[in-house]
Every structure is written in C-alpha cells, then in structure tokens.
Amino acid sequence: MxxxxxxxxxxxxxxxxxxxxxxxxxxxxxxxxxxxxxxxxxxxxxxxxxxxxxxxxxxxxxIDTNLAKDFKKGINDVKENIDDFTGPIKRNL
Missing domain, CATH: 1.10.287 (Helix Hairpins)
Known part of the structure; x- marks a missing residue:
C-alpha cells in the first residue's frame, strides 16, 4: 500500500x-x-x-447565486434522459 x-x-x-x-x-x-x-x-x-x-x-x-444549482439540475436531467434512453440497450447487451 x-x-x-x-x-x-x-x-x-x-x-x-x-x-x-x-x-x-x-x-x-x-x-x-x-x-x-x-x-x-x-x-x-x-x-x-x-x-x-x-x-x-x-x-x-x-445577482442570482443559484446559477451553479441550475447547471447541476440541468446536468442531472440530461443524465437521467440518457439513462432512460440507454437502459434498454444496456440490458440487451
């Protein structure tokens, strides 16, 4: 180690x-x-x-200080959409 x-x-x-x-x-x-x-x-x-x-x-x-939170929410939404889309593909492989 x-x-x-x-x-x-x-x-x-x-x-x-x-x-x-x-x-x-x-x-x-x-x-x-x-x-x-x-x-x-x-x-x-x-x-x-x-x-x-x-x-x-x-x-x-x-000034809006929640800009980073908005970006993170958007990224998580995209990740979920990708997971929903690729879920069936992953199961078939």
Missing amino acids: NVHFLFIGAPEIFVILLIVVMVFGADKIPEIARGLGKGMRQVKDATNDIKKEINDSAKNQG
Whole structure:
C-alpha cells in the first residue's frame, strides 16, 4: 500500500517527522500541532467569511447565486434522459 501526501511517500514523511522530533523535541510537538490547527481554523473561518460577504453582496445587487444549482439540475436531467434512453440497450447487451 503506497501512502502519498502531496507527492511525498511514507518513508519521506517518516524522515520528516524524525527530523521534527530531533529539532523541536517530543514535548513541543503537541504545542506545534495545536498552533497549526488554530492557524488552519483561522484560514477556514476567513474563507467562509469572504464567501458569505460575496454571497451577501451578490444578493444585495440582485445577482442570482443559484446559477451553479441550475447547471447541476440541468446536468442531472440530461443524465437521467440518457439513462432512460440507454437502459434498454444496456440490458440487451
């Protein structure tokens, strides 16, 4: 089983973790992980705030924000029509 994360294999991840433990020490790793988690959470919250602002501005300007939903519905309708059309063909093969 090959584990790849950002084009890095399991042995490389192990070496990186070993270096982190040697540089920072085992007692600092939970603190570093907590800091990374907080940072990632702040980025996620900021992204959600920006999305909300964009959607609110679009609604205030009268722009339709459901365009993607309309496209998805149209695509699903076409898929269903194709499945209805090809269903008998698939069964005969």
